[in-house]
Amino acid sequence: MDKKMTLLMFSGDYDKALAAFILANSAREMNIEVSIFFAFWGLFILRNPEHGTMEDKTNFEKMFGALTPKGPEDLPLSKMNFSGLGKQMLLEMMRDDEAPRLIDFVEGARKKGVKFYGCKLSMEIMGLKQEELIPELEVVTAETFIQEALESDIQLFI
Amino acid sequence: MDKKMTLLMFSGDYDKALAAFILANSAREMNIEVSIFFAFWGLFILRNPEHGTMEDKTNFEKMFGALTPKGPEDLPLSKMNFSGLGKQMLLEMMRDDEAPRLIDFVEGARKKGVKFYGCKLSMEIMGLKQEELIPELEVVTAETFIQEALESDIQLFI
Amino acid sequence: MDKKMTLLMFSGDYDKALAAFILANSAREMNIEVSIFFAFWGLFILRNPEHGTMEDKTNFEKMFGALTPKGPEDLPLSKMNFSGLGKQMLLEMMRDDEAPRLIDFVEGARKKGVKFYGCKLSMEIMGLKQEELIPELEVVTAETFIQEALESDIQLFI
Numbered sequence: 001m002d003k004k005m006t007l008l009m010f011s012g013d014y015d016k017a018l019a020a021f022i023l024a025n026s027a028r029e030m031n032i033e034v035s036i037f038f039a040f041w042g043l044f045i046l047r048n049p050e051h052g053t054m055e056d057k058t059n060f061e062k063m064f065g066a067l068t069p070k071g072p073e074d075l076p077l078s079k080m081n082f083s084g085l086g087k088q089m090l091l092e093m094m095r096d097d098e099a100p101r102l103i104d105f106v107e108g109a110r111k112k113g114v115k116f117y118g119c120k121l122s123m124e125i126m127g128l129k130q131e132e133l134i135p136e137l138e139v140v141t142a143e144t145f146i147q148e149a150l151e152s153d154i155q156l157f158i
Numbered sequence: 159m160d161k162k163m164t165l166l167m168f169s170g171d172y173d174k175a176l177a178a179f180i181l182a183n184s185a186r187e188m189n190i191e192v193s194i195f196f197a198f199w200g201l202f203i204l205r206n207p208e209h210g211t212m213e214d215k216t217n218f219e220k221m222f223g224a225l226t227p228k229g230p231e232d233l234p235l236s237k238m239n240f241s242g243l244g245k246q247m248l249l250e251m252m253r254d255d256e257a258p259r260l261i262d263f264v265e266g267a268r269k270k271g272v273k274f275y276g277c278k279l280s281m282e283i284m285g286l287k288q289e290e291l292i293p294e295l296e297v298v299t300a301e302t303f304i305q306e307a308l309e310s311d312i313q314l315f316i
Numbered sequence: 317m318d319k320k321m322t323l324l325m326f327s328g329d330y331d332k333a334l335a336a337f338i339l340a341n342s343a344r345e346m347n348i349e350v351s352i353f354f355a356f357w358g359l360f361i362l363r364n365p366e367h368g369t370m371e372d373k374t375n376f377e378k379m380f381g382a383l384t385p386k387g388p389e390d391l392p393l394s395k396m397n398f399s400g401l402g403k404q405m406l407l408e409m410m411r412d413d414e415a416p417r418l419i420d421f422v423e424g425a426r427k428k429g430v431k432f433y434g435c436k437l438s439m440e441i442m443g444l445k446q447e448e449l450i451p452e453l454e455v456v457t458a459e460t461f462i463q464e465a466l467e468s469d470i471q472l473f474i
Binding site for chain 1: 324326327328355356357374376377379380383384437440441442443457458459461462463465466471472473
Binding site for chain 2: 008010011012039040041058060061063064067068121124125126127141142143145146147149150155156157
């Protein structure tokens with residue numbers, strides 16, 4: 001029987017997103033089905049910096065959109081970010097080891113058939129539009145996450 | 159057979175608590191049994207601002223009690239709190255979408271029969287008394303969480 | 317049949333590590349098999365302050381090593397750390413209740429036969445050498461975590 005992993009990607013930190021996408025890519029290589037449900041800050045990982053829009057947004061939503069990360073490589077670290085200096089240090093160390101960047105792992109996950117879900121309520125509250133995120137994102141409610149998690153062998157809140 | 163979800167609510171952030179209680183309420187609506195085990199900062203979500211007490215507390219416990227959130231609506235955001243400004247922005251955006259507040263989701267969970275457990279060790283260390291928290295809280299050890307988690311289809315550390 | 321718990325220890329916070337090791341020790345006392353996979357900041361929990369090395373490290377790795385915690389008792393709190401003051405307050409409250417410190421729970425887990433895994437990629441990127449961490453650590457890839465998690469009754473990302 002096929003195995004399945006479901007992640008609830010709540011955090012919008014570069015390091016935590018990296019952990020989630022390394023797990024997602026590794027699991028796909030092991031032929032495990034993978035679903036990721038993006039909620040709250042996690043949605044900013046999927047933001048496409050070239051598809052931002054100001055249409056149909058309240059002032060708070062516009063302000064919030066301007067203050068939040070513009071895509072995967074714009075995310076801060078969960079620790080030792082030091083206004084971006086700590087993150088630059090991490091990126092340099094990753095480059096020295098020829099480790100892929102977050103954006104590469106996100107691309108890998110898309111190519112490997114990871115299922116992307118976006119939390120409807122979070123998107124409505126923060127004013128994020130479908131077209132600002134990656135195109136394969138399916139917008140669903142918490143019920144879909146719970147249904148997928150029930151059928152999974154591994155579920156993690158990240 | 160009945161399905162079950164067990165959450166370990168460790169964080170005391172407004173946004174993470176919101177995520178946990180949205181999951182708990184959705185799961186109950188799907189007839190899934192739900193237990194939440196509150197430990198460390200998570201206990202402050204259940205603090206009743208009208209039932210604070212100073213009795214039988216050490217000076218450190220009093221100081222700690224004074225520096226920590228006074229209930230669900232007093233919790234900070236995990237990100238972009240900006241001394242409360244970011245949280246106000248989030249609350250305004252939630253109001254615009256007529257989304258319930260955290261305190262409403264906590265009430266919903268109580269009415270829907272979510273089981274509330276409090277971590278005995280955390281409460282002893284931080285000097286939190288049973289009467290300062292919601293009345294249906296059952297104070298238990300980590301063993302109870304593990305037992306409940308073993309019987310669950312979904313377990314998440316939040 | 318034997319039950320099993322697998323933790324992914326990503327965070328390097330004193331309070332979250334405490335939660336993880338309390339769970340690990342309790343589970344072992346219940347005869348549950350326990351594996352912990354240490355990644356990113358979680359690796360600093362296992363750093364031995366007496367076994368630091370500067371050999372075979374890039375300048376970034378040396379700088380990173382100097383800026384990060386030197387072992388379990390050197391970790392900050394995830395909240396209210398206040399440059400260490402909040403943590404001292406927590407430690408005083410723990411002492412008043414005669415609660416063991418993190419380092420004691422780590423020792424307990426080692427004696428009780430908890431399995432320790434270290435994430436190979438994280439160690440390479442951050443320049444952490446096997447000899448700087450506890451000796452029983454087995455260095456593995458994300459695949460090992462997924463394999464262990466698939467066989468587990470409880471899996472948590474902490």
